[in-house]
Amino acid sequence: MSMIRKFAPALVLAVFVAGCGGNSIKLPSFTAVNLGRPSTGFTVVGGAANGDFYGRESASGLPFEALIYRANGTVTPIVGSDGSDIDLLGSSSNGNWVGVDASNAAPLQGNGATGIDFVLGLAPRGGDVFPQAINNAGAVAGVYVDENTRVFIKPVSGATTLYTNVTGYIPRRVIGITTAGVAVGIATPTASKGSFYFLTSGSTLIVGDPGEIVDVEDDGRIVGNDSIGPFRMNSPVGVRIRLPLPNATTGYVYGMNNKGDMVGEFVVGGVTKPCLWDSNTGAFLDLSGNFPADGNYRSARAITNSGDILVVREGGSSQLLRLNRL
Numbered sequence: 642m643s644m645i646r647k648f649a650p651a652l653v654l655a656v657f658v659a660g661c662g663g664n665s666i667k668l669p670s671f672t673a674v675n676l677g678r679p680s681t682g683f684t685v686v687g688g689a690a691n692g693d694f695y696g697r698e699s700a701s702g703l704p705f706e707a708l709i710y711r712a713n714g715t716v717t718p719i720v721g722s723d724g725s726d727i728d729l730l731g732s733s734s735n736g737n738w739v740g741v742d743a744s745n746a747a748p749l750q751g752n753g754a755t756g757i758d759f760v761l762g763l764a765p766r767g768g769d770v771f772p773q774a775i776n777n778a779g780a781v782a783g784v785y786v787d788e789n790t791r792v793f794i795k796p797v798s799g800a801t802t803l804y805t806n807v808t809g810y811i812p813r814r815v816i817g818i819t820t821a822g823v824a825v826g827i828a829t830p831t832a833s834k835g836s837f838y839f840l841t842s843g844s845t846l847i848v849g850d851p852g853e854i855v856d857v858e859d860d861g862r863i864v865g866n867d868s869i870g871p872f873r874m875n876s877p878v879g880v881r882i883r884l885p886l887p888n889a890t891t892g893y894v895y896g897m898n899n900k901g902d903m904v905g906e907f908v909v910g911g912v913t914k915p916c917l918w919d920s921n922t923g924a925f926l927d928l929s930g931n932f933p934a935d936g937n938y939r940s941a942r943a944i945t946n947s948g949d950i951l952v953v954r955e956g957g958s959s960q961l962l963r964l965n966r967l
Contacts, residue, residue, distance in 0.1 A: 668922055669948060671964040674714055680959040687732035687856075688898065688945035694963075695719075695732040696951075705729065707740060709754065710951065710963070721749055722757050730783070731774040731815075734859070734899060734946060739772035739781055748772045750781060761785070761793065761801055773815040774824065776859050782815045782824035782841075792841060794824055805845040812839060812846060817857020823877050825857045838865070840877045850881070856896045864897045871905060873897070884918055885925050892916070896943040904941035904950055915941035915952050928952070928964065 682699040689695065692712030697705040707719035707729035719727055719738070726743040739750045742758075748770040749756035759781070761770050768787030772795075775781050781795040785803060792804040792812045806812065807828070813836075815826040828839045828848055838849040852867030863874040865881075871894035872881040884903065886892040892907035901920035906913050907927075914929040928941060928950070941964075943951045948966035 668924060668926070669917070669919060670967045671928075671950070672967060674963040674965060676710060676714065676716070676961040676963055678710075678716065678961045680953045680955050680961050683953065683961060685896075685942040685951055685953075686729050686738070688734070688896070688943040688949070688951070689732070689736045690734045690899075690946040691736070692945050692947055692949050692965075693736065694943055694945070694951045695729060695736075695738055697727075697729045705743060707738075710961070712949070712965075714963070717754050719751070719754050719756065721747075722755060727756060730772060731817075733775050733777045735777045737775045737777065737779055739775045739783070741771060748783075750775060750779075759795070761795060773826075774818045774857070776818045776820055778820060780818055780822060782818040782826075784812055784815065792824055792826070792839075792846060794818065794822060794841065796822065802844065804841050807839070807846050807848045810837060810839070810846070810848050816854045817863075819857065819861045819877065820859045821861065823861065825854055825863060825877050827853055852881075855894060858897060858899050860899070862897065862901065864894045864903055866893050871903075873901075873903065887925060893940075894918075895941065898944045898946045898948070900946060900948075902944050902948060904944045906940035913939060915939045915950070917941065917944075917950065 684697050686695040694710040697707050699705045705728045707727040709717040721742050727740045728743050729740040732738040736752050747758050750759045768785050771783045772781045773783040779797045785791050785793045790811050793801055795801045809831055810828040812828045815824050818824045824841045826839055827836045835851055836853045837851050838854055839846045852865050854865040856864050861876045871884040871892055886907050889907040889909045894903050894905035897903045903918040907916050914927055917926040939954050941950050941952050950964040952962040954960050
């Protein structure tokens with residue numbers, strides 16, 4: 642059974658954008674719902690516009706189970722057309738998703754609770770296909786692994802494109818694909834360690850500055866983290882705009898919605914807390930105010946377009962919490 646609690650007002654630690662003028666700021670408030678699911682072995686994939694979250698869970702030694710965490714508090718498994726388990730890898734805000742069949746590694750895509758195999762259209766098809774991102778229109782991007790690892794984009798119609806790598810870098814993960822058909826992700830150097838930002842351009846990849854991209858919106862806005870801290874970009878070729886972390890020793894951004902709200906975590910006094918960078922008010926909000934002060938790790942991992950937030954709590958009684966924006 643879900644446990645529902647109304648949040649105390651969030652603690653405002655900073656205002657990170659200007660433009661409020663003389664108007665009063667109405668800060669968001671939330672209702673907290675315990676989803677009754679363990680957070681151990683959980684990975685969030687994304688949030689949908691209708692309030693659903695997409696993610697996967699795995700008990701020790703067992704395959705991943707793909708799940709939809711519904712806005713009404715229920716949980717719906719996602720399965721292949723033959724009922725097989727799915728390793729869910731990416732989703733879009735309208736509920737499109739991609740992954741691979743846990744039994745035979747066949748690439749899958751779907752919308753809702755059932756997936757179907759998709760034909761990549763590569764010739765010859767002798768490698769492993771890992772679809773990792775999908776946009777609202779249904780264009781899919783991921784990596785194709787044979788003797789090399791290359792990024793592919795499968796458009797809604799037309800031929801699949803394989804992209805030429807940049808010498809010295811291997812693409813590891815496509816994080817998102819924009820409406821304009823630009824795939825954005827993470828590459829690693831062959832001669833050293835670390836992660837670098839990449840995007841597709843023409844028929845090749847462009848590798849940018851060090852850092853990890855964590856979320857990409859259809860319109861091309863991006864959030865990520867590097868050695869300096871969390872940042873956002875207004876386009877795949879934009880500059881990195883730093884996100885404030887007042888009074889914190891460190892922080893991390895995990896997700897963004899199409900309104901520009903961003904969620905993540907920050908550490909203050911040795912305690913990790915969930916946070917929200919609210920685009921409407923320009924405020925940085927500590928979301929931990931109504932959680933028990935037990936010192937357990939908490940992190941906001943995803944946010945829907947309506948402003949609902951998925952929070953992971955680890956340590957003690959690990960659990961998933963949903964914050965429904967009022």
